[in-house]
Amino acid sequence: MTELVFFTNQVIISGLVLGCIYALGAIGITLIFGILRFAHFAHSELMTGGAFIAFLLASAFAAWGIVTPIPTGFVVLPIAMVLAAILALGIDKGFYAPLRKRGAKPVTLLIASIGVTLMIQGLIRLFFGAGSYSFFEHEPKEVFRFDMAGIGSTRPLVITEPQVLMILVTVVSVLALHFFLTRSRLGKAMRAMADNADLAQVSGINTALVVRVTWIIAGALGCMAGTMLALDVTLKPDLAFNIILPIFAAAIVGGLGQAYGAIAGGLLIGFAETLAVFNWTMLLRPLNAILPDWMQLPATLALVPTEYKLTVAFLILVVTLLVRPTGIFKGASS
Amino acid sequence: MPLIELKHVVGGYGGAPILNGVNIAIEKTDIGVIVGPNGAGKSTTLKAIFGLLKVTGGTIDFGGENIANSLPDKLVPKGLSFVPQEKNVFTSMSVEENLEMGAFTRSDDFSQTMEWVYEMFPVLREKRRQPAGELSGGQRQMVAMGRALMSKPTLLMLDEPSAGLSPRYVIEIFETIQRVNKEGVGILMVEQNARQALAFASKGFVLASGQNRFTGTGAELIADPDVAKSFLGG
Numbered sequence: 001m002t003e004l005v006f007f008t009n010q011v012i013i014s015g016l017v018l019g020c021i022y023a024l025g026a027i028g029i030t031l032i033f034g035i036l037r038f039a040h041f042a043h044s045e046l047m048t049g050g051a052f053i054a055f056l057l058a059s060a061f062a063a064w065g066i067v068t069p070i071p072t073g074f075v076v077l078p079i080a081m082v083l084a085a086i087l088a089l090g091i092d093k094g095f096y097a098p099l100r101k102r103g104a105k106p107v108t109l110l111i112a113s114i115g116v117t118l119m120i121q122g123l124i125r126l127f128f129g130a131g132s133y134s135f136f137e138h139e140p141k142e143v144f145r146f147d148m149a150g151i152g153s154t155r156p157l158v159i160t161e162p163q164v165l166m167i168l169v170t171v172v173s174v175l176a177l178h179f180f181l182t183r184s185r186l187g188k189a190m191r192a193m194a195d196n197a198d199l200a201q202v203s204g205i206n207t208a209l210v211v212r213v214t215w216i217i218a219g220a221l222g223c224m225a226g227t228m229l230a231l232d233v234t235l236k237p238d239l240a241f242n243i244i245l246p247i248f249a250a251a252i253v254g255g256l257g258q259a260y261g262a263i264a265g266g267l268l269i270g271f272a273e274t275l276a277v278f279n280w281t282m283l284l285r286p287l288n289a290i291l292p293d294w295m296q297l298p299a300t301l302a303l304v305p306t307e308y309k310l311t312v313a314f315l316i317l318v319v320t321l322l323v324r325p326t327g328i329f330k331g332a333s334s
Numbered sequence: 335m336p337l338i339e340l341k342h343v344v345g346g347y348g349g350a351p352i353l354n355g356v357n358i359a360i361e362k363t364d365i366g367v368i369v370g371p372n373g374a375g376k377s378t379t380l381k382a383i384f385g386l387l388k389v390t391g392g393t394i395d396f397g398g399e400n401i402a403n404s405l406p407d408k409l410v411p412k413g414l415s416f417v418p419q420e421k422n423v424f425t426s427m428s429v430e431e432n433l434e435m436g437a438f439t440r441s442d443d444f445s446q447t448m449e450w451v452y453e454m455f456p457v458l459r460e461k462r463r464q465p466a467g468e469l470s471g472g473q474r475q476m477v478a479m480g481r482a483l484m485s486k487p488t489l490l491m492l493d494e495p496s497a498g499l500s501p502r503y504v505i506e507i508f509e510t511i512q513r514v515n516k517e518g519v520g521i522l523m524v525e526q527n528a529r530q531a532l533a534f535a536s537k538g539f540v541l542a543s544g545q546n547r548f549t550g551t552g553a554e555l556i557a558d559p560d561v562a563k564s565f566l567g568g
Contacts, residue, residue, distance in 0.1 A: 185438065188427070192435045195424040202384070202418060204410030204439040204485065 001152040003283045009158050011274050017163050019270025020170035024225035026250035026262035028218030034194030034257030035214045038109035045120035047240035050223025051230040054080035062138040073135040073231045074165050081220040088219025124237045132236040162231040194257050246313035253320045255327025264328055269313050276303040276312045337362045337520045344391030345382045352378045354544040365521040367535035369528035375544035376524040380491045384416045411439045415487035419494045422478035425467030429458050432466050432477050436484030451480040472503035492523040529566050532556050540565050
């Protein structure tokens with residue numbers, strides 16, 4: 001039983017948290033691709049930038065002596081999301097909208113977004129340096145330990161307070177997004193534009209409004225994902241830049257343009273990465289008792305070393321593209 | 335005063351103009367049919383009215399104002415609707431959602447209009463929860479027309495509504511167009527099945543090289559030996 005609890009701690013909880021972060025990031029990428037038809041590389045910087053906005057707000061709260069019952073990072077999250085949405089709108093207006101107006105090709109927008117990535121990363125380094133920060137400098141990170149002796153485990157089930165909140169917040173946001181896309185007029189217009197932009201225009205749908213709403217959602221969810229990642233590990237200027245490739249893989253695996261696909265892809269890659277680096281000996285150790293001496297399990301038995309975690313996302317991506325090129329949820333192929 | 339009147343419309347996609355002075359006038363009670371050879375500027379005329387390409391000369395009067403170069407999100411609330419020839423449904427969305435998108439510019443309750451569309455196309459009511467992409471070609475054309483009717487237009491423009499349909503559906507779609515017209519919606523359409531469409535058209539326009547070649551009632555054009563010889567295949 002100890003082994004199973006260890007597995008839950010190391011794989012189920014970690015995989016779920018990582019999957020949530022990937023999913024929230026991938027939703028933004030997939031929505032932008034669906035509406036504007038380009039791969040928005042700077043999405044990582046919306047995430048990192050959003051996390052720094054949340055960090056500034058949290059620090060301000062701490063400086064004013066405001067004590068919150070849950071981690072301050074979560075309390076300031078709604079404000080940070082609004083600010084990040086405004087940042088996303090500003091980036092679009094400043095960089096991508098002028099290019100779209102001149103009829104730029106998707107690849108031009110892609111290159112522009114790489115430029116935006118470098119620029120925002122540079123700005124963050126300019127103001128915050130290259131070091132890392134913690135949301136928990138002024139408050140403790142609460143860790144819940146559930147004694148599992150009842151089921152015969154010597155190890156407790158461990159989950160941190162931010163992790164619990166993260167999973168809750170993700171579930172709530174995904175549900176909210178689902179109802180927005182399937183029930184509201186604007187949400188349906190977004191799906192319509194992703195489906196057939198010309199027909200959406202012909203129907204009289206205000207496409208400029210749909211574009212703005214897309215950036216608002218992408219910016220807000222990106223900020224949420226970035227802040228969560230910073231709460232789970234530490235905040236640094238290359239926070240989300242390091243995981244932009246698995247996030248893209250999640251969006252593509254799920255089917256570009258498909259919001260539900262991004263969620264499925266995010267969770268799939270999150271779990272796959274955690275399973276791949278998990279030390280299986282920890283789970284299979286009891287077998288040593290029945291295995292003959294020459295077949296004893298090695299001390300570490302992981303599919304890939306931790307440093308190669310990123311390759312897992314690519315492996316899944318390559319397999320998906322070979323088996324089902326449009327992704328799990330049949331997204332756009334171009 | 336006609337519902338819509340195009341006077342010497344010149345326009346194109348930026349290069350050499352495709353329309354070189356098109357004149358069209360349609361009353362509310364009319365079914366206007368534009369025919370002509372490939373590349374004559376038939377579809378282009380509809381797109382020019384709907385603001386999908388640049389009009390560089392002439393005027394398009396609709397509802398007492400010149401609407402040349404207005405964009406669809408301004409034109410739809412004014413009572414203009416357009417059914418493109420291809421890709422005219424949201425394939426991933428249900429039939430009902432397709433209809434709702436047609437009513438996007440309306441802020442009032444559109445449930446009665448939807449009821450009206452379902453009465454016109456009963457098969458759509460049956461399939462209202464199904465993605466439009468799963469329907470047959472003829473049913474898709476109904477969804478496309480239904481979507482365009484949801485904004486309660488006074489003028490419905492259709493770009494080759496019978497293209498790619500089986501003969502049975504061609505007759506059905508043409509009958510539906512006449513029914514819509516009887517309900518008080520002016521029709522302006524482009525057709526390849528020229529003879530069949532002119533048979534019920536109250537106004538016919540033969541275009542060639544972006545200009546009017548012949549104008550008259552549908553019956554007059556069919557009877558005209560020149561039109562028949564050059565444009566209706568003898």
